[in-house]
Amino acid sequence: MSKLAGLDFEVFGRVQGVFFRKHTRQQAQKLQLFGWCRNTDDGTVKGQLQGDKSKVDEMKLWLQKVGSPQSAIDKAIFSNEREISELTFKDFSIRR
Numbered sequence: 001m002s003k004l005a006g007l008d009f010e011v012f013g014r015v016q017g018v019f020f021r022k023h024t025r026q027q028a029q030k031l032q033l034f035g036w037c038r039n040t041d042d043g044t045v046k047g048q049l050q051g052d053k054s055k056v057d058e059m060k061l062w063l064q065k066v067g068s069p070q071s072a073i074d075k076a077i078f079s080n081e082r083e084i085s086e087l088t089f090k091d092f093s094i095r096r
Helices: 020-030 053-065
Strands: 004-014 034-039 045-052 072-084 092-094
Touching (some): 004 053, 020 045, 020 053, 020 092, 053 072
Parallel strands (some): 034 092
Antiparallel strands (some): 004 072, 034 045
């Protein structure tokens, strides 16, 4: 069985008003990842990811380099990265 990983993320740059959360959710669903994302008052997008470690690594690259078509990513910070024994989310949601 593959290892499960979890992490927190925050993406900086032009990531609000450019459908970043919608595209993040689509990408997470495509990779079968779980968690959530939301806009912050600081103009960033924050969230949590869980799933197969290789898919989480793939999503990290997407959050750093790709994003939504109109976004301009300055940087993505990942924290609290850990191996987990089970998923605590049932899907990937956009929080308001």
